[in-house]
Amino acid sequence: xxxxxxxxxLRVEGLCKHYGARRSMFQAAAAPIRAVDGVDFAxxxxxxxxxxxxxxxxxxTLGRCIARALDPTSGRILYKRPGGADGEEPVDLATLSxxxxxxxxxxxxxxxxxxxxxxNPRMSxxxxxxxxIVINGxxxxxxxxxxxxxxxxxxxxxxxxxxxxxxxxxxxxxxxxGIARALGLSPRFIVCDEPVSALxxxxxxQILNLLQDLQASRQLTYLFIAHDLGVIExxxxxxxxMYVGQVVELASNEALFSRPLHPYTEALMAAxxxxxxxxxxxxxxxxxxxxxAANPPSGCTFHPRCRYRTEACKTTRPALREVVPxxxxxxxxxxxxTLAGPSDYVAREAxx
Amino acid sequence: MIADKxxxxxxxxxxxxxxxxxxxxxxxxxxxxxxxxxxxxxxxxxxxxxxxVLLRSILRIVPxxxxxxxxxxxxxRKDDTVVDLATLPxxxxxxxxIRGGExxxxxxxxxxxLSPVHTIGDQIVEAIMLRGNxxxxxxxxxxxxxxxxxxxxxxxxxxxxxxxxxxxxxxxxAMIAMALSCxxxxxxxxxxxxxxxxxxxxxxxxxxxxxxxxxxxxxxxVTHDLGVVAQMTERVVVxxxxxxxxxxxxGDIFAAPLHPYTHALLHSxxRFGLRQKGERLAAxxxxxxxxxxxxxxxxxxxxxxxxxxxxxxSEVPALREIAPxxxxxxxxxxxxGLSGMSxxxxxxxxxHP
Ligand SMILES: Nc1ncnc2c1ncn2[C@@H]1O[C@H](COP(=O)(O)OP(=O)(O)O)[C@@H](O)[C@H]1O
Ligand SMILES: Nc1ncnc2c1ncn2[C@@H]1O[C@H](COP(=O)(O)OP(=O)(O)O)[C@@H](O)[C@H]1O
Ligand SMILES: [Mg+2]
Ligand SMILES: [Mg+2]
Numbered sequence: 120x121x122x123x124x125x126x127x128x129l130r131v132e133g134l135c136k137h138y139g140a141r142r143s144m145f146q147a148a149a150a151p152i153r154a155v156d157g158v159d160f161a162x163x164x165x166x167x168x169x170x171x172x173x174x175x176x177x178x179x180t181l182g183r184c185i186a187r188a189l190d191p192t193s194g195r196i197l198y199k200r201p202g203g204a205d206g207e208e209p210v211d212l213a214t215l216s217x218x219x220x221x222x223x224x225x226x227x228x229x230x231x232x233x234x235x236x237x238x239n240p241r242m243s244x245x246x247x248x249x250x251x252i253v254i255n256g257x258x259x260x261x262x263x264x265x266x267x268x269x270x271x272x273x274x275x276x277x278x279x280x281x282x283x284x285x286x287x288x289x290x291x292x293x294x295x296x297g298i299a300r301a302l303g304l305s306p307r308f309i310v311c312d313e314p315v316s317a318l319x320x321x322x323x324x325q326i327l328n329l330l331q332d333l334q335a336s337r338q339l340t341y342l343f344i345a346h347d348l349g350v351i352e353x354x355x356x357x358x359x360x361m362y363v364g365q366v367v368e369l370a371s372n373e374a375l376f377s378r379p380l381h382p383y384t385e386a387l388m389a390a391x392x393x394x395x396x397x398x399x400x401x402x403x404x405x406x407x408x409x410x411x412a413a414n415p416p417s418g419c420t421f422h423p424r425c426r427y428r429t430e431a432c433k434t435t436r437p438a439l440r441e442v443v444p445x446x447x448x449x450x451x452x453x454x455x456x457t458l459a460g461p462s463d464y465v466a467r468e469a470x471x
Numbered sequence: 472m473i474a475d476k477x478x479x480x481x482x483x484x485x486x487x488x489x490x491x492x493x494x495x496x497x498x499x500x501x502x503x504x505x506x507x508x509x510x511x512x513x514x515x516x517x518x519x520x521x522x523x524v525l526l527r528s529i530l531r532i533v534p535x536x537x538x539x540x541x542x543x544x545x546x547x548r549k550d551d552t553v554v555d556l557a558t559l560p561x562x563x564x565x566x567x568x569i570r571g572g573e574x575x576x577x578x579x580x581x582x583x584x585l586s587p588v589h590t591i592g593d594q595i596v597e598a599i600m601l602r603g604n605x606x607x608x609x610x611x612x613x614x615x616x617x618x619x620x621x622x623x624x625x626x627x628x629x630x631x632x633x634x635x636x637x638x639x640x641x642x643x644x645a646m647i648a649m650a651l652s653c654x655x656x657x658x659x660x661x662x663x664x665x666x667x668x669x670x671x672x673x674x675x676x677x678x679x680x681x682x683x684x685x686x687x688x689x690x691x692x693v694t695h696d697l698g699v700v701a702q703m704t705e706r707v708v709v710x711x712x713x714x715x716x717x718x719x720x721x722g723d724i725f726a727a728p729l730h731p732y733t734h735a736l737l738h739s740x741x742r743f744g745l746r747q748k749g750e751r752l753a754a755x756x757x758x759x760x761x762x763x764x765x766x767x768x769x770x771x772x773x774x775x776x777x778x779x780x781x782x783x784x785s786e787v788p789a790l791r792e793i794a795p796x797x798x799x800x801x802x803x804x805x806x807x808g809l810s811g812m813s814x815x816x817x818x819x820x821x822x823h824p
Contacts, residue, residue: 319695322755324752327752353746
């Protein structure tokens with residue numbers, strides 16, 4: 120955890136990704152989908168920065184822009200060069216050409232939700248994990264084998280599995296293969312896009328623990344995307360909550376989960392089924408669905424679903440404000456509302 | 472609220488197998504459970520443990536080459552006569568009447584039970600007409616009523632739409648409406664909220680609870696989410712590799728699990744507060760074994776912290792009732808004294824304004 124504000128490894132400023140924004144000569148442009156619509160945050164080296172929100176709110180798009188698997192429409196992605204001196208100007212990844220990006224590709228890796236579709240079924244593990252190592256000229260021949268063997272062991276698989284193909288492995292093991300592949304280039308920063316969402320809880324716990332161990336041993340920084348607040352709370356140091364392409368709340372894990380400041384965060388937390396039959400509740404259910412990113416509501420984009428809305432919320436778009444040091448929220452009423460967090464559902468200490 | 476009327480469904484020692492060139496998959500391998508009228512029973516276990524095949528066996532819709540090879544599925548009909556669904560011809564009139572009218576099923580993916588080329592309204596009308604005694608006009612009125620019952624906004628309009636025009640949550644409501652249109656006494660739900668966001672899941676779960684209260688039907692709820700089990704069910708059946716390894720009231724199972732597998736599942740959930748206490752998640756080592764090479768003895772022994780290296784590896788434990796209503800399939804159940812989730816108590820100020 121970072122209490123002293125070190126220099127961030129990554130800072131995004133005004134980042135936007137609008138799909139279908141290009142207009143052709145013959146066609147009136149449809150309204151673009153504002154998948155990511157003006158996102159600002161900074162990630163400290165060594166931290167796990169969480170991104171949470173309903174599906175379609177723009178998490179994957181944001182993650183892919185940061186890893187430059189997608190070209191952002193506008194905004195800056197300021198990245199601290201590996202080995203760069205303190206105070207050195209960061210590079211803006213958003214404006215780099217593919218060749219300019221090359222030195223940073225190794226540094227920024229991604230792992231995905233669905234290891235099955237992200238692994239080529241016709242390649243052996245040696246090829247899957249070895250390919251980026253060879254392409255990037257890190258090793259060749261015998262040395263690649265040794266590296267792959269080592270990587271497999273680091274992610275909890277056996278070195279002699281390298282001749283096998285992905286179909287021979289279970290979902291959790293495939294996720295380990297995806298992690299080994301990402302690690303091969305010794306990245307500093309990994310975008311983890313729902314890496315445990317498709318796994319059973321038992322296996323999910325294995326992968327979460329593995330990611331934590333690797334972070335400690337390799338000083339990794341994670342952007343960790345998930346829709347499961349339990350997972351987010353367990354693994355993240357700081358968390359950004361997204362709604363229709365924008366960050367609506369950003370805070371340290373402890374601050375967010377002890378006292379959410381945005382009504383959307385409160386509603387998300389209330390929706391999580393608590394694994395305790397004694398804490399059964401008819402939660403106040405958040406009605407409606409995520410707003411359309413091509414035509415977001417006026418004012419606060421959350422206002423049609425918000426139980427605390429006022430007239431001002433319908434007309435004026437709130438800014439992301441720092442309401443408590445380090446705790447940012449995009450809500451006009453943040454100071455006056457007292458919202459409930461999970462600690463209100465499960466407050467007292469365990470029975471002996 | 473467990474009714475005192477005795478079970479409406481009793482599954483006993485059910486076996487469903489797939490004979491494939493590679494070998495025989497014993498998807499359901501001697502499973503037993505019962506459901507009382509109006510009760511919600513949860514079935515949990517990792518993927519591949521046989522939950523879906525079990526539900527499909529009850530309705531006799533196991534895909535080929537799967538076959539119910541042994542056991543009984545006793546279903547109590549409205550007139551209190553009991554039929555054994557396991558012995559009925561799988562495509563006969565009787566099982567089809569039960570399927571359409573007494574037991575309904577909903578799935579994780581609504582598109583698997585909705586037709587893409589018919590409107591939502593027409594599909595519900597068809598389900599209603601199958602049971603006879605209604606004109607198409609009456610059936611249409613009922614279809615729209617049913618859509619309103621599942622809190623579908625603008626039901627007359629939705630009735631005229633096609634499934635692909637709806638969001639995931641709305642499709643799930645449409646499927647529930649279709650299932651409810653025949654007033655089933657048992658609703659079997661196979662991971663109905665797994666593909667949904669927590670917010671939409673909360674909407675669907677609230678809907679199912681309300682419908683159950685209103686209609687008094689029983690629900691057999693398959694899920695791998697222990698949070699959903701805790702919130703929705705009265706009794707829980709835990710499955711591992713086709714067998715029931717533990718069953719009991721939900722409160723008892725969470726407070727004091729008896730089977731090491733249940734214990735391990737409970738402790739692998741990331742739950743609020745774990746991190747602040749600096750605790751690590753307790754993962755279950757390994758993964759579910761290949762269905763062609765089920766371990767000898769207790770099928771869970773290779774992943775079990777309490778493997779005694781002798782009896783656990785040589786002798787298949789029986790499902791035993793070791794306290795009233797508490798069934799467990801473990802040689803060592805009495806001696807282990809496994810801990811529950813030790814959840815902090817809920818605060819009384821829970822109810823929200
Ligand atoms: N390739 C694409 N073309 C057009 N729209 C897209 C594309 N990918 C995603 N979107 C839209 O962008 C929004 C954000 O999607 P996504 O980033 O996948 O969200 P999340 O990962 O939070 O579920 C959604 O409205 C989605 O439909
Ligand atoms: N159509 C099928 N053909 C062959 N094997 C199947 C088929 N359907 C399920 N199985 C096998 O039966 C077992 C139980 O599957 P299933 O009931 O789908 O598990 P769950 O629903 O608990 O995830 C698994 O080993 C699965 O591979
Ligand atoms: Mg996504
Ligand atoms: Mg299933």
